[in-house]
């Protein structure tokens with residue numbers, strides 16, 4: 061009887077793991093958005109509404125190394141997200157979802173500061189609660205898909221990452237902080253809570269007690285505290301201390317290289333199996349791991365490695 065139940069569970073998990081794999085592999089335009097009309101959400105309609113709040117840009121540089129750089133670019137507003145930048149972000153995530161040669165991603169802000177969240181002028185102008193919710197759902201979808209990219213991603217935090225900017229750092233696999241930088245979930249100070257998925261991701265990164273402290277206390281997280289609570293994965297060298305270390309972007313790319321060195325299909329497979337382990341119940345995660353394993357077993361990188369005599373350190 062137990063075996064039958066397990067078989068039924070495996071069958072159920074097999075179908076949902078295929079859905080998970082399909083979600084990872086469908087082309088970006090066909091990818092299912094987190095929200096639909098049943099939630100009162102229409103992505104194209106929201107895109108048009110957001111475009112009514114112009115300013116700044118989100119720029120994407122895809123490099124031959126397989127590492128892309130996404131820059132939040134609105135320095136006159138401390139890289140605050142205008143409405144059109146939210147649309148830009150979603151479009152760049154779509155491009156990255158279709159980038160078959162991608163292995164890594166650095167997310168950073170222009171002019172040596174990260175991002176100060178939503179453009180408060182746009183927030184004030186987004187009058188109706190319904191439109192506020194649509195912005196929230198639009199950004200939750202974009203940031204969830206950013207985190208689900210089959211790329212190893214790192215947020216390069218210089219200056220300040222505030223509000224939605226702090227939430228954006230949690231939509232990357234890792235966070236590197238420059239000396240003097242601050243990640244602060246300031247939402248409480250404006251009578252809000254995170255809305256772009258930052259609370260759900262923060263609990264998974266630092267645990268519920270630390271998340272409650274960082275949100276409830278709107279705590280200024282400097283590099284030392286970031287390392288202590290597990291929000292930061294590394295601290296950059298200060299410019300003057302080690303000129304050989306290079307610019308903050310060079311340091312971030314050097315740091316990322318150890319986790320993206322290798323064939324594209326293998327690095328993408330690594331991210332997919334970790335994603336499954338992070339998001340799925342055990343049996344579905346195991347099924348997805350099996351599916352992903354099947355894509356690399358006997359593939360060129362595997363056969364080349366088996367044919368070579370070199371020992372792996």
Ligand SMILES: CC[C@H](C(=O)O)C(=O)SCCNC(=O)CCNC(=O)[C@H](O)C(C)(C)COP(=O)(O)OP(=O)(O)OC[C@H]1O[C@@H](n2cnc3c(N)ncnc32)[C@H](O)[C@@H]1OP(=O)(O)O
Pocket residue numbers: 136137138140176177178179180181183220222223224225246250252253254255256
């Ligand atoms: C779910 C996300 C959430 C939501 O949408 O509900 C949010 O993210 S709400 C926004 C949360 N962010 C903030 O509350 C940060 C607001 N900004 C500041 O606290 C300061 O500007 C700071 C600390 C980022 C920088 O202070 P500093 O004194 O160094 O510079 P200024 O304040 O003079 O800022 C320079 C210039 O940038 C404009 N600015 C900065 N942040 C924003 C922003 N979020 N929206 C719009 N504009 C912003 C600021 O107004 C200055 O412009 P100026 O024309 O000189 O007034």
